[in-house]
Amino acid sequence: MSSYSISEYPNVDEVYVKINKLMSQPPVNMPKAVLEEYIKKIETNCARSKVMTTEAQQYIPGGVQHNLAFNHPFPIVFNKADGAYLYDIDGNRYIDFIQAGGPTVLGSNPAVVREKCIELLNTCGPSTGLFHEYELKIAKLICDNIPSVDMFRMLNSGSESVIAAVRTARVITGKTKIIKVGGAYHGWMDQMVYGIRIPGSGRFESHGIPRAYTSHTQEVYPNDLGQLERTLMFNKVRGGTAAVILEPLGPESGTYPAQKSYNKGVRELCDKYGALMIFDEVVTAFRVGMSGAQGYFDVKPDLTVFGKVVAGGYPSAGGLGGKREYMEYLSAGLGGAKKKQSKVGGTMAANPLSCVAGYYTLLEIQKQDACVKAGRAGDRLNKGLLSILERYNLPFVAYNQGSICHLESAGTLFVKINYLKILSVMKEIKVRKQLMEEMGAAYMAEGLVTVAGNRIYTSMADTDEVIDDALDRFDRVFSKMKR
Ligand SMILES: Cc1ncc(COP(=O)(O)O)c(C=O)c1O
CATH class of the missing domain: 3.90.1150.10 (Aspartate Aminotransferase, domain 1)
Known part of the structure; x- marks a missing residue:
């Protein structure tokens, strides 16, 4: 429970x-x-x-x-x-x-996490670039707890994990448009510096970002399902929507609080218009609960973005999770499970230190x-x-x-x-x-x-x-x- x-x-x-x-x-x-x-x-x-x-x-x-x-x-x-x-x-x-x-x-x-990290540093050091048992342990723990996640790819930050989610959604759907909720912060990557902090602010803060980079990002007002449906409808006749991305508590970690029924409404609209639903749980996963905000709202997104708690305050906190059939697009290397590949990675992604820190943090959160x-x-x-x-x-x-x-x-x-x-x-x-x-x-x-x-x-x-x-x-x- x-x-x-x-x-x-x-x-x-x-x-x-x-x-x-x-x-x-x-x-x-x-x-x-x-x-x-x-x-x-x-x-x-x-x-x-x-x-x-x-x-x-x-x-x-x-x-x-x-x-x-x-x-x-x-x-x-x-x-x-x-x-x-x-x-x-x-x-x-x-x-x-x-x-x-x-x-x-x-x-x-917390000492319980720190001691495990010191133990790791004394034996293996922070990274080898090769597989470490804690990659498996943390992935299993996350898949066991987050209802919509069958597979987990660990990454370095919330920002890059959002981009991994967006790219993967585009590979899966073959569509380009991404709809976000105005005011939400999904990291500082080019496509996402759009409508940040203040709803309706569009390219207000997109300095140094060519228009083309944000031309497939759209924003809708918080809690406005009508506007979301109109945007999805508009996109439908222009090639469709790859995904709707949202922070489940509302933009800026709930600064604009979401109505309790909003996430379910978005889920229904995504299903109706064939768009994927991406939950940005960078703040909420393992803070709202072990099953994330998605557990609390009883909504299953298609892809979930992780960050922050996933490494318990230690470096390199990021990740992407979702259904097996979607996550298989991330299989690395030529000849992966799918023909098309959503290319993501990183030298320090899933380094043993982040995995150990994250694993023992999550275990302790659960236990306590x-x-x-x-x-x-x-x-x-x-x-x-x-x-x-x-x-x-x-x-x-x-x-x-x-x-x-x-x-x-x-x-x-x-x-x-x-x-x-x-x-x-x-x-x-x-x-x-x-x-x-x-x-x-x-x-x-x-x-x-x-x-x-x-x-x-x-x-x-x-x-x-x-x-x-x-x-x-x-x-x-x-x-x-x-x-
Ligand atoms: C909801 C949300 N998404 C994404 C990010 C970006 O994460 P990071 O700072 O790890 O790149 C943040 C950072 O605060 C965030 O709050």
């Missing part, structure tokens, strides 16, 4: 009403004096981080190698992670709500019922946040889908794209983005590391004590906001 991180699915209509209300009024700013006080605190407490990341600006574009590390007023340098906590090089402790961007459902750096524990931590946090927001009469929006918690204060991703008023749209995005960064800085100064100031991943390590401590810290920030 499967158990899931989501104990109760959010009332999506209610969430959108609250978001519309948030967006219908000017952003709630942090008072200048409060922000200055927080910045001063960070400058004082994180002096070594400042020196290091200032130097990094000379050598690393933007000063950091990872988008999520862009913190206002400067990135903090972390050198220790343990369970629910992160520690910076100045010795400050933080509650870790970034969880490496999602992979560490067990909490950071970690998705459920992380989800209950998310529930407790969300409940507490709602009550704090109510107490201070703040229009911010909090809701959670198990261990994925959303806390919208600025609503940056909800700015409506209007190409006729593009300058004012850009200005509004800029203002709201800055507010989001300031909120992130305030949380950081209070010892809370969040995902970009508007998302929180909880883990099994978040005990009631950790969550209650976090709530006190959020309370301190919200008590200072100007209404």
